[in-house]
Amino acid sequence: MATFSQKQGGKEVGSAAVYAKPHNMSGKAVTVEANPGKGKDMGMLNNARATLGSITSGEQPGTKTSGIKMRGTGAATKGLMSRGPMA
Numbered sequence: 715m716a717t718f719s720q721k722q723g724g725k726e727v728g729s730a731a732v733y734a735k736p737h738n739m740s741g742k743a744v745t746v747e748a749n750p751g752k753g754k755d756m757g758m759l760n761n762a763r764a765t766l767g768s769i770t771s772g773e774q775p776g777t778k779t780s781g782i783k784m785r786g787t788g789a790a791t792k793g794l795m796s797r798g799p800m801a
Contacts, residue, residue: 719733778797780797781795781796781797782795782796783795783796784796
């Protein structure tokens, strides 16, 4: 009879595939999807945005104009707007 346990020091150190099937945190089984993310499948060539030098294929995102104006910038030359999470 084969044994799969590889306990050392009271802890299981072997491969998890031996004793646990893939699952999420609630214990349900996990399946493999072709496109696990949301939106377009970026693995497809017609959805990819390739860049070569200054030439870019696909749709170009618009310029960001949102943000908040910083205080205390003085004679700033590179912009006065802040974007992103600010706590």
